[in-house]
Amino acid sequence: MLRQRRFLPFFLVQALGAFNDNVYRQAIIGLLFWLGVSPEQRTLYTNLAPALFILPYFLFSATAGQIAEKLEKSRLIRITTAMEIGIMSLAAVGFLTQNMTVLLVALFATGVQSTLFGPVKYSLMPSVLKPEELTGGNGLVEMGTSISILTGMIAGGLIFKLAGDHGPVVAATAIIALAITGNLISRLIPRAEAGAPDLKIHLNPIPESLAVLRLAKKQLAVRNAVLGVSWFWFVGTMLTAQLPTYAEVNLGGAETLYLFVLALFSVGTGLGSLLCEKLSARTVEIGLVPLGAFGMSAFLFDLYFARTGAPPATGLSVAAFLQQPGSWRIVLDLTGVGLFTGFFVVPLFALIQSRTPRGEIARVIAGLNIQNSGFVVLAAVLGVVLQMAALNVFGLRIPLPDWSIPQLFLALAVANTLVALWIFTIVPEFLMRFLSWVLVRTLYRLRVRGIEAHVPDEGPALIVCNHVSYMDALILAASIPRPVRFVMYYKIFNIPVMRWIFRTAKAIPIAGARENPEIMQRAFDEIDAALADGQIVGIFPEGALTKDGEIAAFKSGVERILERRPVPVVPMALRGMWTSMWSRRDTRLGRMRVPRRFRAHVDVIADPPFDPASASAEVLEAKVRELRGSAA
The missing domain is CATH 1.20.1250.20 (MFS general substrate transporter like domains)
Structure with missing residues (x-):
């Protein structure tokens, strides 16, 4: 770029x-x-x-x-x-x-x-x-x-x-x-x-400020991403405002040491920001947000324990400070806080941009800027007040905490942990994406081809793909930049632990017509509503996991979806999944071992979208077979 x-x-x-x-x-x-x-x-x-x-x-x-x-x-x-x-x-x-x-x-x-x-x-x-x-x-x-x-x-x-x-x-x-x-x-x-x-500009700041704040809160995920960015400004303001005094009082440094510790935080933030693209595999990976939040807390906790009192010497240059016992631990902590701050804030900005309509x-x-300003002011005021012994108001002496700067760092670590847990409880999508990101990146090495070119940047689309394992939906979700509503067999949807992930990802459970016609009809209604709303829906037209590594015949459900809502159909294929963990190639006991197929290479391949008029089940099946090739 x-x-x-x-x-x-x-x-x-x-x-x-x-x-x-x-x-x-x-x-x-x-x-x-x-x-x-x-x-x-x-x-x-x-x-x-x-x-x-x-x-x-x-x-x-x-x-x-x-x-x-x-x-x-x-x-x-x-x-x-x-x-x-x-x-x-x-x-x-x-x-x-x-x-x-x-x-x-x-x-x-x-x-x-x-x-x-x-x-x-x-x-x-x-x-x-x-x-x-x-x-x-x-x-x-x-x-x-x-x-x-x-x-x-x-x-x-x-x-x-x-x-x-x-x-x-x-x-x-x-x-x-x-x-x-x-x-x-x-x-x-x-x-x-x-x-x-064509927007008409209104100059009255108070009602318009309230209007843009309401707009920022319209979608739950965006609202909490905005809150997360504002919290980033709170933490950053609170931390950097203390660094000049911290460098002098707790680290024993001269003026240059303050610039050094500020540089550690800034360079760490820059490095974390750049690493986000590599770790997210070029998607808006909000799973990095919990990683960033808890990483920030961990290093803030350690920063408190690294130096709780006075320094062993004063008037130190950068070189002299680095020679002091425990100095490299402080260097690592400050850099680590910055690094995980980058992991925290960059995906939040990307989420806000990707989930908000272009015209808003x-x-x-x-x-967001109005809310950020409030958090910056609050951080500045709290940073001063919490270090005061007392406050005189109309002659009345009000005792205050009188915390040291390391104690402020400890309080910030606790507060950051509580705020992160609160946000992830309200919007479990963040934590769900983190768990799926860890699972996919731990178990597989993904190679993605054709998705950037062929999955539409906006508007509705139907994705069809072969079905090999219970991990298929998570792998596709980790490979596609936009959120995908996956349709899956309701018994897979109800697997313990995975059920929470699928439900949070807004997957759509489906059953066979003879098995449960009510669930089936509800699924088709939900699919149509998602496509009408401009979302991407992913389906596995085989209707079941492969038992032998081969692609089974595609069922006619894809045609029923397109008859009701004609949208572009993107054929995709998973290659290498059959020889990876959790496929049905082995017995159940064999799948529980950690074999050589751990961290297997898996290819995710996409082809240009089909026009809905020509996208029959047979045509799509042939295309997915061609994409998958002989490497099951």
Whole structure:
């Protein structure tokens, strides 16, 4: 994707924007030190600046979402990058005149510009990327953002240290040059049509904010993915806000050590984001979300136990810190938290984009941004309050926890575990996908061919495939980017433990006409309703598991489905399953052993869709036999 024009210019623009924002914010701190202002004034800025930057997200996110839905996306990106040039020009005046009021006004305007850019940033990706590319695209964006924030903070912090008396001029020149570069690159972004060009924009922020928040909660899975992303911002804000003091008080470090521990978290997040595509096998694999959540908790727990009190020495450089006992454990913990944070948040963004209608994505992202802002503010306030001994309110002294930073990390680990369990209880699809992901990746080595090209990105479709084992549905689900409603024999559906997975995946149980006509009719009604809703339905037309490795005759149920609802039919074949675990090749006792067929290579092959008018059971059976070939 980084070699293609449909993605590279957009990736560079968003990375440059994040880099420039952090260069600017850190350069203001550098200016305060350069001017020699009092610690009280610096504290005022460090508290005021984040509030000024986050305030536009509350005020203008709903409007930004509507604008991003209505306008052609590449044009809107050019508009926002042109705004950045104007804002940074104002900020440059502030640096040259050392006027903090001008700099803070420009900082608020930067927040406005970021508010406008957010919805178009995440709504553009589903327009230019295929469904199987969403996880990789989001991984690259999150990686680019993490590294840009880190390097921007370092570059901005060094400007006044390296430039000395020329610091104001260098800062002013740098932020304008970066803004101009971003605008020039934005002109290379290909056209991406508006999601809802006829949408009427309403400017009243309160009712529109409530409207986009309701829109983000319309679908259960999307609502909880939005909640998960907001929780990611809460954890990230709480953790990174403590790192400067943690590096000094608990690790005994000088200023450079803070940048080092921040780099560990940022690089870990970037690495985890990139690994998501590899681990998900180019699907929107929400099974990684529980893995990310519990991995975050595990490393946060260990971070608490790694250093609960004062450091053995103070004033340590990075090299000196790494020579201290237990330092590499802390390095591993901070990197691990970042790594699993990437596993947690990237699939959530991909799920939001893949499950939200194209004409609503920008507004859903706007609602997400409003909620994120609330969680960021809550994290910042809690981080301060929980470390206070008492709070005076109208002369009344209210005792507070007065926790140390390691105790905050412990509380964050406990809270993260409880929130994860709560989310996965409400939407068991997350945990179900995790279990199926572990099962499939543990037992098989999948090779997928033709799915990206032949399974439609949107709209209804019927998938037909040969049936070898009880794992077939899980393997196909792990290979197809879109959610699939599988039709399966009701006795397989009712297998203990697997029943919960199948029910959570919204599988459709079916029985033979003589066996239970009521279940059969209910199944055909549910299949038709799913196809009418634009979903993908998967069926195994043989009607039973193969007993000898050969493909049995396809039954006429597929024709009955197409008579009622003519939709494209995608033929698929599983190759290599007969010689793998859990097929019926061996006796039941033989299947319980761990034979050489453990981690067998299994091919999942798809062919171009059939027109429903020509998709008879005999024709589909012949095509699946051809795809499967002789390798059962």
